[in-house]
Amino acid sequence: MWKKWKNLPLWAKIIAGMVAGIIWGLLAVIFEWTVFNQQWVKPFGTIFLNMLQMIAVPLIFVSLVKGMAGLTDIGKLSRIGLKTLGFFMASTVVAITVGLLIVNIMKPGHAFPDSRRAEMQEKYADPAGEKGTIAEQVTPDAPLDFLVEIVPQNVVDAASDNRNILQVIFFAILFGIAIALLPHEKVKVVKGFFDGMSEIIMKIVKIIMKIAPLGVFALLGTLIVEFTGDDIAESLDLFASLGLYMITTILGYIFMIFAVYPFVLKLFTPLTYRGFYKIISSVQMIAFSTSSSAATLPFSMNVVERDLGVSKTISSFVLPIGTTINMDGTSLYQAVGAVFIAQVFGFDLTIAQQLTIVLTATLASIGAPGIPGGGVVMLVIILTSVGLPAEGMAMLLALDRPLDMLRTVVNVTGDCTASTIIAKSENELVYPPVKEEPA
Secondary structure, three states, X not given: OHHHHHXXXXXXXXXXXXXHHXXXXXXXXXXXXXXXXXXXXXXXXXXXXXXXXXXXXXXXXXXXXXXXXXXXXXXXXOHHHHHHHHHHHHHHHHHHHHHHHHHHHHOHHHHOOHHHHHHHHHHOHHHHHHHHHHHHHOOOOOOOHHHHHHOOOOHHHHHOOHHHHHHHHHHXXXXXXXXXXXXXXXXXXXXXXXXXXXXHHHHHHHHHHHOHHHHHHHHHHHHHHHHHOOOHHHHHHHHHHHHHHHHHXXXXXXXXXXXXXXXXXXXXXXXXXXXXXXXXXXXXXXHHHHOOHHHHHHHHHHHHHHHOOEOHHHHHHHHHHHHHHOOHHHHHHHHHHHHHHHHHHOOOOOHHHHHHHHHHHHHHHHOOOOOOOHHHHHHHHHHHHOOOOHHHHHHHHHOHHHHHHHHHHHHHHHHHHHHHHHHHHOOOEOOOOOOOOOO
């Protein structure tokens, strides 16, 4: 039995933990095991959350520095590099904005009963209240005060509090750009250090994710106990909210794939959206089945060059960079998830807080590692940045696998779109491509 469990992929283990957590939560309500759950089950969920928060700042800092420093190998932010970064940052902002608009319109978290939401709001009022107090203390007196707050006076102090993650991100980007602009001989030791640190951090995340099934079990079971109270029927409202959340997220993905990307393709290239998607459909299927942009990269490079007519120079630059920093689907998922959790817990996010989500998710997408669990750590950061209880993350983990498959499709579609548009702008797109005559 243990061997079978050990050989299961992480997503299957997390789903098993989710199912076990739901069953446990319902049993705990029925048989009134609330005290036992509070004392012997909930702590494991808290430990899991603490470990994710513990690794969040090092993960963001090291990943960002390594990613930005690597740009020196391809021309030190040359014209193509600037176009690539500009496109990916813009598309990420659009994806987050789409997510925020859809989740605010559909309000999936409002399917939960008002009475239970009020109880949860009171229970988790401390982090939100603390965030509100801080927000009052830093109320901007001038339009640019928000930007002033992003630049830290002391980066060590900023790194000691996850709520100041934007300050850490700012310093990491500045640090990475400085490395990229210096001669390789002067910074090769520093690059080697961050390469090693990156491997160490990734290994730590993988170790943490080994207890993810237990963490999901404890978090989700505890959420059901606390949400349901003494009325088992109210747990159905939680599941209704989760179903609506999933539909909301998928609608956002569909809008990106069938509205945003076709629009920019039509605007900047001679391709029709039907022709484009017919060509890259095989790439999308690989992305869907593997849930990995990195695993899809060799296949996408081959299709983009052979069937779309993008030059090797463009594809070999844009697609690897896109795999690293272009996370449209992931960013949309994080934006929807953060607002959904706020709605479930009864916290009204202000416009300023939602703009913070946009900025944090955009910048964090640069440092999001392509490993299982990396997106979870980023979501914890976003939740913390706007004062939301990270415990709500358990609900999103429960549905993460199918959404992960779909958001990977969004990510690789964005990569292929970017390479096509940038190739056209550099006159390095030959469409339809010239097929070589057989010898």
